[in-house]
Amino acid sequence: MVNLRGYNWKSQQLLLLLIILAVWEAGNSQLHYSVPEEAKHGTFVGRIAQDLGLELAELVPRLFRVASKDRGDLLEVNLQNGILFVNSRIDREELCGRSAECNIHLEVIVDRPLQVFHVEVEVRDINDNPPLFPTTQKTLFILESRLLDSRFPLEGASDADVGSNALLTYRLSTNEHFSLDVPPNHEQVKPLGLVLRKPLDREEAAEMRLLLTATDGGKPELTGTVQLLITVLDVNDNAPAFDRSLYTVKLSENVPNGTLVIKVNASDLDEGVNGEVMYSFSSDVSSDIKSKFHVDAVSGEITAIGIIDFEECKAYKIPLEARDKGFPQLPGHCTVLVEVVDANDNAPQLTISSLSLPVSEDSQPGRVVTLISVFDRDSGTNGQVTCFLNPHIPFKLVSTFKNYYSLVLDSALDRETISNYDVVVTARDGGSPSLWVTASVSVEVADVNDNAPAFSQSEYTVFVKENNPPGAHIFTVSAEDADAQENALVSYSLVERRVGERLLSSYVSVHAESGKVFALQPLDHEELELLQFQVSARDAGVPALGSNVTLQVFVLDENDNAPTVLGQQSSGPMGEFSQLVSRSVGAGHVVSKVRAVDADSGYNAWLCYELHTAVGARSPFRVGLYTGEISTTRDLDESDLPRQRLLVLVKDHGEPMLITTATVLVSLVENGQMPKASSQGLPNSSRREESLVDVNVYLIIAICAVSSLLVLTLLLYTALRCSAVPMQGGCGLGKPTLVCSSAVGTWSYSQQRQQRVCSGEGPPKTDLMAFSPSLTPCPVTEVGMENHSAGGDLSGKPRQPNPDWRYSASLRAGMHSSVHLEEAGILRAGPGGPDQQWPTVSSATPEPEAGEVSPPVGAGVNSNSWTFKYGPGNPKQPGPGELPDKFIIPGSPAIISIRQESANNQIDKSDFITFGKKEETKKKKKKKKGNKTQEKKEKGNSTTDNSDQ
Known part of the structure; x- marks a missing residue:
């Protein structure tokens, strides 16, 4: 038994250093357990679930699992109690060889949400291996x-x-x-x-x-x-002796074959053969050393003949012998210690596991996408690995443990911008030159419904001709959705509303998939000029997103309505009239007038009159091309037939042209056979005229008072409305068209011009329309408001006529070349002086006795002067009892001339309204008193003409 007391203190220091290193390494783990090797199956290791702060009930739902790289299934976790136990035999020598420390690194992975824990289990050595020689x-x-x-x-x-x-x-x-x-x-x-x-x-x-x-x-x-x-x-009593008993040399790994490692030297004191030395490996040298090194028997040089790998072996201990040639041979021994120097010859290794793909585009930063582990077989600086990602991507690497990283989301994602990321992870060691390895992770971004369908325009204007076939395709709307799959599947539908008394879906429909808009029934321009509706586009996402687009469908007019002759003193069927004419009338006398209207608009409603005569016949009558007035061409004589049948053709200017006929039966009588205008004679008519004058005076006062009151009311209402809606630029939405009737006729104020003013399309314009008093009377306040609104916007600047009159600006230019002024021009003498009546265009109004709108036609005519004429009658020959007074509405440049019949106290259809400039209105007011006599004279002439009729 050898006494070891002499170096016990050194072994104690080495053991203490090993213990400190082991404790420091254990501190780097999240959890540290220890278990002896060769422990039986089921041996308790630790309460891993409790130590990690996990509830036992959530181990299975959250997919709790344990993974160990290259360790098999040595350890396992009981999911019922969360205990880590030994699952199979653990041989420390097989796992770690002669390493001073032996640890099993476990990765505890918990999904939903993804969490990763690192557990280190130390395998304690037991004395289960005896010493072996x-x-x-x-x-x-x-x-x-x-x-x-x-x-x-x-x-x-x-x-x-x-x-x-x-x-x-x-x-x-x-x-x-x-x-x-x-x-x-x-x-x-x-x-x-x-x-x-x-x-x-x-x-x-x-x-x-x-x-x-x-x-x-x-x-x-x-x-x-x-x-x-x-x-x-x-015999041989001197053995060879080496210079040193221990040779130490450093050799770089991966040196080429034949590289000299070291040269040893041994000497023998003997002479002759007993002093000659032969070098060789010792008899007990390992085969691994023989495969990597060679010793020259004569020179003692040791060379490398195999692959020297630092990662395989860090040092080689080579025992050598030097024998002489004596008999018996005497050996000398020495040891060569070859320390292998590490070279940076191993690139890092990357392992990617536990992918959590795809990543939703609404994921919050910090979400773990995948786990990455790195390993480098080199040591020291050559084995220190640094990981980084390719730039400009919304991901980052987070170090969770030594050589373990998590790929986490760093910023918000947008699938519509980038739908897939190729994340390149690069691992680089610290050697010189450094080595690196890359691994690519394809991260797909899952779509969420965060984009609503979008139309290319917010509003579409569509023009459709009327009388279209049912089911005709009129337009196709299309919306694009930047999302994918069902989130981008767009369907279309109508935004239902009422159009008049009917639902919008009875007029149009939209195909849910293609977006095609169809007209379900023929559209009528005279019934519906503009059909405005919205189409909704919605995707199939959850929740669904949608947007609307406005369609303005303008129904274009077709010449599908023939002119209609208005009934007037008819004694026969519709379109046939009787008229008595005195034989004493001279040339140019207006006998009668044919009035016709056309429900179409524009050129399709521009009417002209033509007298149909037999070939070779010469009629004493003619008809005005645009006025429809039948007048004499010469003095009547006895040779003219007493009964004349005049056929008047009423034509429009549409394509194709539509024609309507009116028959006028003219009876020629002597002067004595003409009926009297009144059974009570002219004196009674004069008295009735004087009474009506008084009534008109009161009427003028009432109109002025009401107009003034409504001006103030309208100003106050406008101020309140504009202050309540500041975002509309001081203008509210226009009210629907209001049509009212009163004792002075029917007035319609269109809000279309007002809407244009609000939208900034042009200067303020107001359309003032006059109809016959056939509608339900409106309250006095409404009439006054409309009169004021109509008059307050009539400035001295030229105004274009409202489209409601079916009269386009291009009509005046075409009429100038086709109208004979000597036929169509009629000079009218009024209180304000001679007034030229230019060719007119009849407006299409649904009332059978509606008036005519007479825009001035011809070059040099002031476009501000428009004349509205009502019903039959010759303005040059006013009937009995008509009042010549003109009523001037305060604040308005319009002069309203009103004539009433004494019989029914209604406004005569020959009344006209002349719109002029404010200066002309003032001049006419000054001349009003001086022209009274002339007006009374005109009234007398009108009475005479009516009695002739």
Whole structure:
């Protein structure tokens, strides 16, 4: 038994250092357990679920699992109680070899949400391996002439255990010639040896057998033995001796074959053959050393012949012998320690596991996408690995443990911008030159419904001709959705509303998939000029997103309505009239007037009148091309037939042209046979005229008062409305068109112009429409409001006529070339002076006795002067009882001339309204008093003409 007291303090310091390193390494783990090797199945290791702060009930739902790289299933977790236990046999020597520490690294992975924990389980060594010698018997040849204290090296035993379990002590069986020389722990490189204590005598003992026993420091102790057979030789008494007993050399790994490692030298004091030295490996050298190194027998040079890999072995201990050529040969021994220097010859290794894909685009930053582990077989700086990602991506690496990383989301995602990321992870070591490896992770971004369908325009304008076939395709709407799959599947539908008395869906429909809009029934321009509705586009996401687009469908007019002759003093069927004419009338006398309207608009409603005569016949009558007035072309005489049948053709200007006929039966009578205008005679008519004048005076006062009141009301209402809606630029939405009737006719104020003012399309415009008093009377306040609204916007600037009159601006230019002024021009004498009546265009109004709108036609005509005419009658020949008074509405440039019949106290249809400038209105007011006499004269003429009719 060798006494180890001399170096116990050094072993204690080394053991303390190992313990400190083990504690420091254990501190880097999240959890640290220990278990002895060779523990039985089911051995308790630790309460891992409780130590990690996990509830037992959530282990299974959250997919609790344990993974160990290259460790198999040595350890397992009971999901019922959360205990980590030994699952199969653990052999520390098989796992870690002779490493001072042996740890099993576990990755505890919990999904929903993804969490990763690192657990380190230390495998404690037990004394389960006895010391082993390379051979069971070793033969030593020793000359009897060897000097005392001569040392003979022995191969020591090895123990697969570590720590105190591998701390060996040696003892030699009792003898008187040899003792055992055991080197201290810090000189492990120096071999074990026998020391000669007493000279040998071959004649006394030619052969000796000794037993060498090795005992480890475990409990219980385990031993190993080798039998030493010592043969005592005679003759050659000097063995070769090396310069040093231990040679140390450093050799870089991966050196080429044939590289010189070291050259050893041994000398022999003998002469001749006994002094010649031969070099070789010791007999007990391992085969691995023989495969990697070669020793030259003559020179003593050691060269590398195999692959020197630092990761395989960090140092090689080569035992050498030097034998002389004497007889018997005497050997000398030395040891060559080759330390392998690490080179950066191993690139890092990347392992990607536990992918959590795809990643939703609404995921919050910090979400774990995958786990990444790195490993480098090199050591020192060459094995220090740094990981980083390719730039400009919304991900980052977070170090969770030594050489373990998590790929986490760093910023918000947008699938519509980038739908897939190729994340390249690069691992680079610290060597020079450094080595690196890359791994690519394809991260797909899952779509969420965060984009509503979008139309290319907010509003579409569609033009459709009326009388379209049912089911006709009129337009196609299309919306794009930036999302994917069902989130981008767009369906279309109508935004239902009422159009008049009917639902919108009775007019149009939209195909849910294609977005095609169909007209379900023929559209009528005269019934519906503009159909405005919205189409909704919604995707199939959850929740669904949608947007609307407005369609303005303008129904274009077709010439589908023939002119309609208005009934007037009809004595026969519709379109046939009777008229009495005195034979004494002269040329140019207006006999009658044919009035017709066309429900169409524009050129389709522009009417012209033509008198149909037989070939060769010469009629004493003619008809105005645009006025429809039938007048005489010459003086009537006795040769003219007493009954004349006049056929008037009423034509429009549409394509194709539509024609309507009106028959006028003219009876020629003598003056004495003409009926009287009134049974009571002219004096009664004069008295009735005077009474109506008084009534008109009161009417003027009432109109002025109401108009003033409504002006103030309208101003106050406008101010309140504009202040309540500041975002509309001071203008509210226009009210629907209001049509009212009163004692002075029917007034309609269109809000279309007002809407244009609010939208900034042009200067303020107001349409004032006059109809016959056939509608339900409106309250006085409404009438006054409309009168004021209509008049307050009539400035001195030229105004274009409202489209409601079916009269386009291009009509005036075409009419100038086609109208004969000597036929269509009629000079009218009024209170304001002669007034030229230009060719007119009849407006299409649904009332059978509606008036005509007479825009001025021809060059040089002021476009501000428009004349509205009502019903039958010749303005040059006013009927009896008509009042010539003109009513001027305060605040308005319009002059309203009103004539009433004494019989029914209604407004005569020959009344007209002349719109002029404010200056002309003032001049006419000044001349009003001076022109009274002339007006009364006109009234007398009108009475005479009516009595003739």
